[in-house]
Amino acid sequence: MGREAILRRIRLALGGATGADVAAQLSARMLHPPPAPVPQGEGDVVARFIARASANLIAVERIASLAQLVPAVQSLLEGGEDDARGISVAPALRHVGWPADWAINYGPGRIVERLSVTEAFAGIAETGSIVMRSAPETPTSLNFLPDVHVVVLHAGDILARPEDVWHRMRTSGEAWPRTVNVISGASRTADVGGVIVRPAHGPKRVHVLVVGG
Amino acid sequence: MRAVGPSFGERAAKALADASLQRAIGDLKGGFVAARARAVADFPAFEEMREAGRAIKDHTLANLDFYLERYAAEVERHGGHVHWASDAEEACRIVREICARAGARTVTKGKSMVSEEIGLNAALEADGIEVVETDAGEYIVQLAGEAPSHIVMPTVHKTADEIADLFLDRHRAHGFEARARDAAELIGQVRAVLRGKYFAADVGITGANFLVAENGAGVIVTNEGNGDLTSGLARVHIVTAGIEKVVPTLDDASLLLRLLTRSALGMEATSYTTYSIGPRRDGDIEGPEEYHVVLVDNGRSDMLAGPYRPMLRCIRCAACLNHCPVYLAVGGHAYDAVYPGPMGAVLMPMIGGHEKAEELPHACTLNGRCEQVCPVKIPLPDLLRRLRHDQWEAGFIRGTARWGIAAWSWLATRPALYHRLARVVAAAGGYLGRSRGRFRYLPLASGWTEGRDMPAPQGTTFQAAWAKRRERR
Numbered sequence: 001m002g003r004e005a006i007l008r009r010i011r012l013a014l015g016g017a018t019g020a021d022v023a024a025q026l027s028a029r030m031l032h033p034p035p036a037p038v039p040q041g042e043g044d045v046v047a048r049f050i051a052r053a054s055a056n057l058i059a060v061e062r063i064a065s066l067a068q069l070v071p072a073v074q075s076l077l078e079g080g081e082d083d084a085r086g087i088s089v090a091p092a093l094r095h096v097g098w099p100a101d102w103a104i105n106y107g108p109g110r111i112v113e114r115l116s117v118t119e120a121f122a123g124i125a126e127t128g129s130i131v132m133r134s135a136p137e138t139p140t141s142l143n144f145l146p147d148v149h150v151v152v153l154h155a156g157d158i159l160a161r162p163e164d165v166w167h168r169m170r171t172s173g174e175a176w177p178r179t180v181n182v183i184s185g186a187s188r189t190a191d192v193g194g195v196i197v198r199p200a201h202g203p204k205r206v207h208v209l210v211v212g213g
Numbered sequence: 214m215r216a217v218g219p220s221f222g223e224r225a226a227k228a229l230a231d232a233s234l235q236r237a238i239g240d241l242k243g244g245f246v247a248a249r250a251r252a253v254a255d256f257p258a259f260e261e262m263r264e265a266g267r268a269i270k271d272h273t274l275a276n277l278d279f280y281l282e283r284y285a286a287e288v289e290r291h292g293g294h295v296h297w298a299s300d301a302e303e304a305c306r307i308v309r310e311i312c313a314r315a316g317a318r319t320v321t322k323g324k325s326m327v328s329e330e331i332g333l334n335a336a337l338e339a340d341g342i343e344v345v346e347t348d349a350g351e352y353i354v355q356l357a358g359e360a361p362s363h364i365v366m367p368t369v370h371k372t373a374d375e376i377a378d379l380f381l382d383r384h385r386a387h388g389f390e391a392r393a394r395d396a397a398e399l400i401g402q403v404r405a406v407l408r409g410k411y412f413a414a415d416v417g418i419t420g421a422n423f424l425v426a427e428n429g430a431g432v433i434v435t436n437e438g439n440g441d442l443t444s445g446l447a448r449v450h451i452v453t454a455g456i457e458k459v460v461p462t463l464d465d466a467s468l469l470l471r472l473l474t475r476s477a478l479g480m481e482a483t484s485y486t487t488y489s490i491g492p493r494r495d496g497d498i499e500g501p502e503e504y505h506v507v508l509v510d511n512g513r514s515d516m517l518a519g520p521y522r523p524m525l526r527c528i529r530c531a532a533c534l535n536h537c538p539v540y541l542a543v544g545g546h547a548y549d550a551v552y553p554g555p556m557g558a559v560l561m562p563m564i565g566g567h568e569k570a571e572e573l574p575h576a577c578t579l580n581g582r583c584e585q586v587c588p589v590k591i592p593l594p595d596l597l598r599r600l601r602h603d604q605w606e607a608g609f610i611r612g613t614a615r616w617g618i619a620a621w622s623w624l625a626t627r628p629a630l631y632h633r634l635a636r637v638v639a640a641a642g643g644y645l646g647r648s649r650g651r652f653r654y655l656p657l658a659s660g661w662t663e664g665r666d667m668p669a670p671q672g673t674t675f676q677a678a679w680a681k682r683r684e685r686r
């Protein structure tokens with residue numbers, strides 16, 4: 001079928017199939033990627049993360065511990081129009097003392113909730129990005145459906161570059177997540193007359209709470 | 214030969230006379246070019262990274278069978294299905310069959326140039342399926358019944374006013390009665406209409422900026438988040454991608470992404486970079502139940518064999534379009550091709566055949582800006598020159614053009630005769646043009662003089678002037 005036909009044409013173009021020794025070299029290259037040029041960055045990764053994220057209009061706030069999460073979310077809700085509408089919380093953050101009278105959705109994202117609270121796997125200082133990993137405790141839809149995306153990021157999880165995140169995932173002993181979302185700003189588009197509009201389809205605001213550090 | 218329809222020349226003339234189009238594409242010159250220049254200036258490692266990016270792509274292409282097989286094995290290990298399509302028709306058939314098995318009535322699509330290339334929308338619509346483009350730009354051109362005119366900014370040919378008129382006409386059905394006043398309101402309508410579609414979709418189709426052999430991830434880059442809602446909320450996720458999209462590792466993808474976002478938009482990173490691997494897993498409370506990848510060849514394995522292999526490095530950033538004086542003058546639709554601009558002028562004859570894209574390699578001044586800005590150093594002008602030569606060899610260039618080029622080639626390869634003739638022409642031209650210093654009309658060159666005057670020669674040839682100058686030293 002298609003597979004064999006395409007591979008045959010490729011091998012014909014390349015002058016033959018990959019030999020066993022070359023295949024071994026290529027496999028080794030995948031396990032240990034060769035050094036490549038990377039952007040230089042100096043100093044504290046947390047400070048660099050905050051500077052880059054802020055430049056991308058991500059709001060960053062520091063809290064000492066998860067005990068401060070509920071008050072932080074509360075003040076975000078009071079500042080906006082969303083307090084009565086209920087929020088979505090990733091199951092990973094279920095046990096941080098949410099008030100009993102809040103209408104909280106712990107399931108997949110829905111259109112009704114305007115604010116979600118999720119937990120990041122890592123942060124990237126180079127671009128001020130957060131890395132979200134899909135899992136039953138951290139559903140991907142919560143990153144995209146609400147208007148306001150609140151992200152808990154542990155200061156110790158902030159790494160210099162994406163390559164460091166991949167290294168951490170490779171060596172974690174866990175399976176690759178089904179979905180990894182690297183988020184570097186609010187949803188935006190310039191498809192109407194080149195004017196930047198926020199949001200397009202996803203959140204209009206991203207609010208990162210850096211915990212500890 | 215193009216059997217029907219206007220020629221590139223006719224389409225270009227129409228585009229040049231279209232004031233609204235000229236206003237719309239005029240913004241590209243300032244916006245994209247300046248943004249890219251700033252991003253490159255802010256990033257000292259850019260040149261070193263371009264070279265590394267070129268090397269990654271060359272390495273992958275030289276071992277393409279190995280990396281594709283590894284990629285496919287990883288996707289399958291994670292519960293996904295990989296389909297291999299030799300051409301556009303086979304690719305469409307595979308997607309149609311997946312949709313039929315899923316009983317699909319509504320399909321959402323993230324931006325995918327490969328799906329444009331294979332004509333997927335028409336194929337699905339013929340089966341009675343509603344296909345909804347979810348990238349705001351793609352949605353707008355779909356609503357207008359047009360094709361994208363740029364591979365990154367599909368709507369670059371449309372003004373906000375035109376889009377407001379379009380929505381006033383087409384969004385009444387969704388309850389929007391008033392004409393939107395600005396870009397924010399227009400995008401607000403797109404958001405509202407598409408929210409429902411994401412949830413209603415049976416199948417979500419996205420493209421891929423990269424396919425990672427290491428772990429089977431498909432990578433998509435967006436600023437809107439539409440790709441993620443398309444892939445995450447539908448019951449079935451289909452990825453369509455060219456076979457050249459594979460890279461060995463996530464590290465390789467990260468390096469190429471640094472080049473892509475800067476070259477395409479002048480950004481350090483887009484809002485969303487998403488890596489998806491397979492369907493939902495045990496315990497997952499969401500995610501697609503099925504995950505399919507359709508790997509599309511469609512002429513690419515033939516390119517691998519010959520001198521056009523460097524074109525397979527292309528990461529679709531569109532920097533070559535944004536810096537092309539021809540593209541910036543006439544816009545994307547004048548090319549009448551899925552991929553316009555310099556990269557399209559090379560790619561279209563390769564994937565569609567010279568017959569369908571005969572004129573494109575000639576829609577170029579060989580000024581070389583495209584090669585200067587290409588993040589993976591594709592020698593676009595060389596490839597375009599080679600395509601012209603191939604067309605000549607294959608007999609596609611006919612009539613006066615063939616006769617004229619043959620005569621020129623005969624003369625240009627006889628230097629002594631050429632110099633003698635050039636001396637006569639320079640002397641005669643200098644004499645005839647001595648009063649005005651330029652010609653308003655020249656026989657056999659009306660194509661030039663219609664648009665501007667031809668400066669008169671100074672009476673002597675460059676060679677003679679050069680020799681004289683050296684004597685003086």
